[in-house]
Amino acid sequence: MGSRLEDRRASAAVRxxxxxxxxxxxxxxxxxxxxxxxxxxxxxxxAHGWIHEYYLAPTHFFHYxxxxxxxxxxxxxxxxxxxxxxxxxxGITLGVxxxxxxxxxxxxxTYAHFIDKTNYLNHxxxxxxxxxxxxxxxxxxxxxxxxxxxxxxxxxxxxxWMLYLVRFQVGVVxxxxxxxxxxxxxxxxxxxxxxxxxxxxxFPIVGSLFHSKxxxxxxxxxxxxxxxxxxPLLAMRRTRxxxxxxLVFFHLVTARLFQLGMxxxxxxxxxxxxxxxxxxxxxxxxxxxxxxxxxxxxxRLSAWTAALLCGWVAWHVLVxxxxxxxxxxxxxxxxxxxxxxxxxxxxxxxxxxxTAVDPVTGELWVVEPRDYxxxxxxxxxxxxxxxxxxxxxxxxxxxxxxxRPGVRVHVDARVSLNGRPQAxxxxxxxxxxxxxxxxxxxxxxxxxPEGSQPETGSWIAGATPSRAVVENRR
Amino acid sequence: MHHETxxxxxxxxxxxxxxxxxxxxxxxxxxxxxxxxxxxxxxxxPGCSAPRDRPHVxxxxxxxxxxxxxxxxxxxxxxxxxxxxxxxxxxxxxxxTDALLARAQDAxxxxxxxxxxxxxxxxxxxxxxxxxxxxxxxxxxxxKIEAAIAGAGAITEAAVEAGGSNARGFMALEYLLFDEAGxxxxxxxxxxxxxxxxxxxxxxxxxxxxxxxxxxxxxxxLDGENFGAQVTTAGRGSDAFSTQKAAVDExxxxxxxxxxxxxxxKIGKPAGKQSGGAPQPKLEESPRSDNSAADILATxxxxxxVYTGTLDDRAGQGIAVLVRARNPALDERxxxxxxxxxxxxxxxxxxxxxxxxxxxxxxxEAYQATRALKNLLASxxxxxxxxxxxxxxxxGD
Numbered sequence: 001m002g003s004r005l006e007d008r009r010a011s012a013a014v015r016x017x018x019x020x021x022x023x024x025x026x027x028x029x030x031x032x033x034x035x036x037x038x039x040x041x042x043x044x045x046x047a048h049g050w051i052h053e054y055y056l057a058p059t060h061f062f063h064y065x066x067x068x069x070x071x072x073x074x075x076x077x078x079x080x081x082x083x084x085x086x087x088x089x090x091g092i093t094l095g096v097x098x099x100x101x102x103x104x105x106x107x108x109x110t111y112a113h114f115i116d117k118t119n120y121l122n123h124x125x126x127x128x129x130x131x132x133x134x135x136x137x138x139x140x141x142x143x144x145x146x147x148x149x150x151x152x153x154x155x156x157x158x159x160x161w162m163l164y165l166v167r168f169q170v171g172v173v174x175x176x177x178x179x180x181x182x183x184x185x186x187x188x189x190x191x192x193x194x195x196x197x198x199x200x201x202x203f204p205i206v207g208s209l210f211h212s213k214x215x216x217x218x219x220x221x222x223x224x225x226x227x228x229x230x231x232p233l234l235a236m237r238r239t240r241x242x243x244x245x246x247l248v249f250f251h252l253v254t255a256r257l258f259q260l261g262m263x264x265x266x267x268x269x270x271x272x273x274x275x276x277x278x279x280x281x282x283x284x285x286x287x288x289x290x291x292x293x294x295x296x297x298x299x300r301l302s303a304w305t306a307a308l309l310c311g312w313v314a315w316h317v318l319v320x321x322x323x324x325x326x327x328x329x330x331x332x333x334x335x336x337x338x339x340x341x342x343x344x345x346x347x348x349x350x351x352x353x354x355t356a357v358d359p360v361t362g363e364l365w366v367v368e369p370r371d372y373x374x375x376x377x378x379x380x381x382x383x384x385x386x387x388x389x390x391x392x393x394x395x396x397x398x399x400x401x402x403x404r405p406g407v408r409v410h411v412d413a414r415v416s417l418n419g420r421p422q423a424x425x426x427x428x429x430x431x432x433x434x435x436x437x438x439x440x441x442x443x444x445x446x447x448x449p450e451g452s453q454p455e456t457g458s459w460i461a462g463a464t465p466s467r468a469v470v471e472n473r474r
Numbered sequence: 475m476h477h478e479t480x481x482x483x484x485x486x487x488x489x490x491x492x493x494x495x496x497x498x499x500x501x502x503x504x505x506x507x508x509x510x511x512x513x514x515x516x517x518x519x520p521g522c523s524a525p526r527d528r529p530h531v532x533x534x535x536x537x538x539x540x541x542x543x544x545x546x547x548x549x550x551x552x553x554x555x556x557x558x559x560x561x562x563x564x565x566x567x568x569x570x571t572d573a574l575l576a577r578a579q580d581a582x583x584x585x586x587x588x589x590x591x592x593x594x595x596x597x598x599x600x601x602x603x604x605x606x607x608x609x610x611x612x613x614x615x616x617x618k619i620e621a622a623i624a625g626a627g628a629i630t631e632a633a634v635e636a637g638g639s640n641a642r643g644f645m646a647l648e649y650l651l652f653d654e655a656g657x658x659x660x661x662x663x664x665x666x667x668x669x670x671x672x673x674x675x676x677x678x679x680x681x682x683x684x685x686x687x688x689x690x691x692x693x694x695x696l697d698g699e700n701f702g703a704q705v706t707t708a709g710r711g712s713d714a715f716s717t718q719k720a721a722v723d724e725x726x727x728x729x730x731x732x733x734x735x736x737x738x739x740k741i742g743k744p745a746g747k748q749s750g751g752a753p754q755p756k757l758e759e760s761p762r763s764d765n766s767a768a769d770i771l772a773t774x775x776x777x778x779x780v781y782t783g784t785l786d787d788r789a790g791q792g793i794a795v796l797v798r799a800r801n802p803a804l805d806e807r808x809x810x811x812x813x814x815x816x817x818x819x820x821x822x823x824x825x826x827x828x829x830x831x832x833x834x835x836x837x838x839e840a841y842q843a844t845r846a847l848k849n850l851l852a853s854x855x856x857x858x859x860x861x862x863x864x865x866x867x868x869x870g871d
Contacts, residue, residue: 192857192860194800195800195857195858195859195860196860198796198799198800198859198860199719199722199859199860199861200717200719200860201532201533201718202533202534202708202709202710202717202718202719208530211528211529211530211531211799212528212530213528259862347857347860348857349852349853349854349856349857349861349863350852350853351848351849351852351853353845358750361750362751363750363751363752364747364750364751365747365748365749365750365751366742366747366748367748368738368748375864379863379864414849414853415853416853416854416856416857417857418857419800419801419857419858421804421807421854422849422850422853422854455801455803455804456528456800456801456858457528457801
């Protein structure tokens with residue numbers, strides 16, 4: 001009885017914590033920065049010719065399981081699709097029909113990036129999640145065209161859960177990004193950072209350190225600690241300025257070193273959500289919170305909303321960990337790799353030889369992937385088992401169309417992961433034309449060879465490439 | 475629905491709104507944590523010169539050496555060999571003999587070897603203005619060449635240039651200087667008044683070819699357009715390569731393309747790997763001269779030159795130095811893979827087309843050895859160097 005009473009008290013305390021009104025200012029700034037970043041992202045697709053490259057040039061698209069129906073629109077309609085996406089991003093920025101704009105942006109953006117998993121990026125997933133969250137939040141109730149035109153509709157506060165939800169969404173990127181780094185490749189062998197840093201040794205000032213395995217190890221550990229700690233450090237008022245400065249430094253350096261597109265800029269903007277909820281008011285003199293009008297700020301958390309929030313949070317906590325359900329190293333098998341914030345964890349290169357065999361005549365064809373795919377699709381397919389499977393089906397269907405139904409498709413994929421010697425990724429004895437995609441563990445993926453470790457040395461483990469064989473003049 | 479509302483004085487509201495329980499209060503963990511991070515750096519960075527650390531290798535000297543010892547000499551050599559070819563064809567033209575034809579054929583083989591060696595660094599000026607197809611286009615059109623010779627139009631450089639890529643360049647010269655029936659068949663066509671237009675056509679094709687390679691060599695040369703400086707100054711003002719990594723990426727990708735060219739186009743396709751197992755001898759690169767195996771070796775020589783930094787009598791640092799610094803065992807595997815590929819290609823029986831038709835085991839052995847080399851380069855070497863793979867979208871020619 002007593003415990004039930006305590007439960008009820010705790011529940012009431014949590015509810016009060018979630019429902020308490022908070023200043024919407026930081027959410028407004030978040031909305032504006034997110035909208036602007038998305039405008040830039042859309043503009044980049046036009047400017048770089050990516051709409052043609054990603055949706056018009058390929059003749060085949062790699063589908064997400066269950067989403068084969070998501071295909072590019074015919075003709076030039078993908079340009080219209082992106083133009084509408086830009087308009088929706090502008091709507092978010094300005095706070096015009098905000099929730100509709102966010103919902104439309106979410107639908108258009110997610111559709112575009114579900115067309116071909118070749119182009120999967122963690123930050124695209126983040127953008128989709130944030131857009132969906134924003135579609136449910138009334139972020140145009142302050143600092144928007146809506147409240148400028150109709151001041152009576154302005155809110156001076158929002159329930160705290162809205163702020164926490166956005167913080168959670170941004171926070172999971174860092175937390176799970178850090179959790180994903182807690183493996184021997186990252187911590188013991190400093191891979192793949194070690195290879196990437198050494199390749200960028202002409203980086204200004206500190207570049208000469210990039211050859212060093214010790215430096216790579218320190219940077220790897222720092223990166224993992226940064227990801228794991230930046231959210232609480234941003235949360236603490238005392239450490240916040242240092243944490244944000246570190247965050248900006250980290251993202252600027254990675255933006256300069258690696259091809260990360262909009263990701264560093266989105267994260268630098270998004271991390272402002274961890275600031276004090278009223279922080280923008282200190283920057284903009286005269287933008288002070290006004291007393292909320294009675295009966296105008298709904299803060300009560302309905303049971304439905306609470307259930308949805310719990311489901312959303314559970315999804316984001318469990319999905320990044322789903323790789324635990326599959327055997328083997330997730331970096332190798334990639335079962336449970338996507339949508340899990342496994343950022344910057346793999347230097348993985350491979351070559352596939354796909355062979356089609358006519359079971360009746362025994363005739364044999366080594367298929368040229370470039371006859372079917374773009375160079376970028378080949379690159380991505382070569383190391384990702386589910387894409388190899390789909391490509392095998394494409395080959396079988398093509399042979400059937402050309403009058404050779406029922407060919408068997410076998411794949412010899414040689415892949416190197418994070419400085420390991422290449423190893424076969426696919427069991428060549430399987431006829432992949434007859435294997436089906438799905439969420440079950442793929443029996444035709446070969447495990448990493450027993451005891452396989454990066455060959456590039458480890459400062460921590462004391463394994464170092466020989467010094468004697470290397471001379472470098474001048 | 476219940477709406478909770480509050481009405482408070484302005485300042486109190488500001489304070490209340492901003493102090494949410496989780497994110498507004500200082501935690502006690504921050505200080506020790508920062509000390510830990512700083513300590514990690516303090517302990518780690520001095521160790522950067524520790525004995526157990528891997529060797530420090532600069533990319534700049536590697537790029538400088540490769541330019542000086544491989545890229546510039548290779549292009550200069552290509553030009554010199556095509557000039558020798560042009561001169562040999564000019565010497566053959568007035569009165570063709572067995573000896574003069576043999577000299578021209580040898581000159582063609584030497585020049586073609588120089589061209590195929592550059593498969594492994596087919597970037598920069600050669601990509602301009604269709605220079606590569608002007609030098610070599612596969613296959614040559616015998617019909618087009620014969621029509622031009624049989625026609626009444628003047629055989630000038632302009633006319634041959636206008637005739638299209640498949641009627642000039644190395645493959646056209648191979649068509650004109652070699653015959654599967656032997657040198658006598660070539661001489662019979664070149665001889666006398668009847669062969670005058672053929673001799674003129676051959677001379678013009680050889681002159682045009684020398685002109686194209688001169689343009690290419692000049693574009694690379696220090697005293698020319700100096701494209702070599704684009705490589706050596708990568709990351710330090712180069713317009714072509716904004717970073718040293720971009721230059722290394724280019725070189726590594728080109729070496730991989732060259733290996734792909736060998737595996738897919740020069741061995742795989744003629745061996746029938748893409749035609750149900752039925753050999754396609756017509757896809758052999760240089761059937762009339764029976765030079766296909768030598769062509770493959772030349773492509774591999776170019777790839778190995780970029781990797782090792784050594785070409786002919788010039789030795790320097792190549793990609794191997796960067797690989798060795800990061801993974802010496804991998805460098806040894808690459809060296810062994812090159813050796814195996816050379817050995818297996820050199821063991822191809824001649825004529826190559828007969829080996830293809832007979833499905834001689836040596837063909838598959840050469841295919842597997844060169845494929846192993848390609849796989850090693852595209853997976854492990856690319857991984858060790860953090861190379862952004864580009865993947866080829868054409869047959870390489």
